[in-house]
Amino acid sequence: MIDPASGVPVYRQLADVLRARIVAGEWLPGARLPSETRLVQEYGIGRTTVRRAIAALRSAGVIEVVHGWGMRVPLPREVERVRGESGSVVSVRMPTPLERATWALADGVPMVVVTGPDGLAEAFPGDRTEIDIP
Amino acid sequence: MIDPASGVPVYRQLADVLRARIVAGEWLPGARLPSETRLVQEYGIGRTTVRRAIAALRSAGVIEVVHGWGMRVPLPREVERVRGESGSVVSVRMPTPLERATWALADGVPMVVVTGPDGLAEAFPGDRTEIDIP
DNA sequence: CGGTATTTGTACGTATGTATG
DNA sequence: GCATACATACGTACAAATACC
Numbered sequence: 005m006i007d008p009a010s011g012v013p014v015y016r017q018l019a020d021v022l023r024a025r026i027v028a029g030e031w032l033p034g035a036r037l038p039s040e041t042r043l044v045q046e047y048g049i050g051r052t053t054v055r056r057a058i059a060a061l062r063s064a065g066v067i068e069v070v071h072g073w074g075m076r077v078p079l080p081r082e083v084e085r086v087r088g089e090s091g092s093v094v095s096v097r098m099p100t101p102l103e104r105a106t107w108a109l110a111d112g113v114p115m116v117v118v119t120g121p122d123g124l125a126e127a128f129p130g131d132r133t134e135i136d137i138p
Numbered sequence: 139m140i141d142p143a144s145g146v147p148v149y150r151q152l153a154d155v156l157r158a159r160i161v162a163g164e165w166l167p168g169a170r171l172p173s174e175t176r177l178v179q180e181y182g183i184g185r186t187t188v189r190r191a192i193a194a195l196r197s198a199g200v201i202e203v204v205h206g207w208g209m210r211v212p213l214p215r216e217v218e219r220v221r222g223e224s225g226s227v228v229s230v231r232m233p234t235p236l237e238r239a240t241w242a243l244a245d246g247v248p249m250v251v252v253t254g255p256d257g258l259a260e261a262f263p264g265d266r267t268e269i270d271i272p
Numbered sequence: 273c274g275g276t277a278t279t280t281g282t283a284c285g286t287a288t289g290t291a292t293g
Numbered sequence: 294g295c296a297t298a299c300a301t302a303c304g305t306a307c308a309a310a311t312a313c314c
Contacts, residue, residue, distance in 0.1 A: 020235065058280095059193070063245075064232045072312080095269075096250045116230045137226045147283090185284090206297080
């Protein structure tokens, strides 16, 4: 299933395989994925390589990791609707460290920024906010 | 400047320091940052640790890396304004591998998604798209 | 309460490959 | 061809969080 000689990096192949298995519904949100050690054995690759694949999926927001417990697909979040005022502009970016700490943001969660006609901008956590266009 | 005994991981300390230096304008967009080897020497830490800090800044969209050349602060992009139709909802997420390939997205670039009243959704690259609310 | 096993986190080193100039 | 710089992948050791007994 994973071919070290294919030209595609092994960690990327593993990340793709795991993402496909997740999309296929093999692990529902909240269910624990195989441990690092298990993946090392199952695919016959080094732990460093397994962790690179995991890091990629984390920063893509596909999985979340709990220290000492394991990995899982994130549970869906309750979203807050924010009314986008007329004349505003909506943009997107990744959070600053301060924003990440303020809202306890997981990896791979962007911010959504609403800039009003007056130039004042307000940023919201992207995993629990949607902007309504009235 | 970096204290291995502070309790804060070394790679995170380095990432914070580099981010602060970037925000302070020490390296303008397009200018090359110090090489990995230079950072290893300058801060007296391992290359693995330096690369972890770099990976964090990449997935945060703070820097971009060119293989064989070095690291730099990304240049500003020309943004396309998309008109948000009335009744639409704007949300945010990280791109899929297909979307990353389609638009040649760098690390740490989110997608902005506009879902119409009919339920049809359209996704745009977040580093070159803004949604206008008329 | 303590001890143990499991699991992820941090940090280092080494070797080799690939892209740029 | 050569030097520089980033990319991949393996290994080791120890620390820290969690869960269970």
